[in-house]
Amino acid sequence: MIATVLLGLALSACNHVSTDAHDIHDVDTCIICNMGIHNVQAATQIVMEDGTAEKFDDIGCLVQFMIENPDLAPTFHTAYANGYDTQEWFDMTEGAFVYHKDIVTPMGNGVISFSTVEAAESYVETYEPGEILLYGELEAHDWNSF
Template structure:
């Protein structure tokens, strides 16, 4: 009888620990109503969109990675649940800290920051081979990136 009780308590404990981890998932962009929090532009090109999800469940949307990064400078890290960026092909949301980034002044983005996101370094390098040179960055390296509009 004690063995069954132990298994039950262990199972319940693991279940409760698993439930305590809140998943922060990106929401679909509504191009008709979503507005970038930084530049107030409509999210007309959702393939470049970014989202910041707060732990309280609030969302902010951005039309360009540069706008997200600028906004995050003024946000307490403890308030952030997750941040996502659309992959360069626009097919998937990537957690910003896991993506690989490529910058080129010749890459078009909505606010002309010229930084694109990729799910892997290999994907980023393949893109550069096909579309011209660029510079590869991790999310941490973007802290030192000279953000601003790169005309």
């Protein structure tokens, strides 16, 4: 009986799918622009309900993927960005983003990610002017303004 319970627990543990952010490796490429993801600080990813991840070299590529694939939205678990300030993955719905035409990013769109609104505000106050965007504003952002 105990062996059966332990076997059941072991098998159920095997069915757990991690929806945590995936590591970026040297061989990873952006699904939109096919560029290698070499600047992890600017990288983003969408982890799906099944635990797989679509990886992007730049936040603009992630937004383009979301716009072009609305039918996949129900399979999205979490969109992650790598914090410009922390170098750690965070749920993009909880973060903030700074746009300025002079900010250098892999695709040249000038948008960088921060894990909190306060961190984004601090960046703008300290380094340069910029527009703070929240997650819900990313699709409406003029990605051609760079």
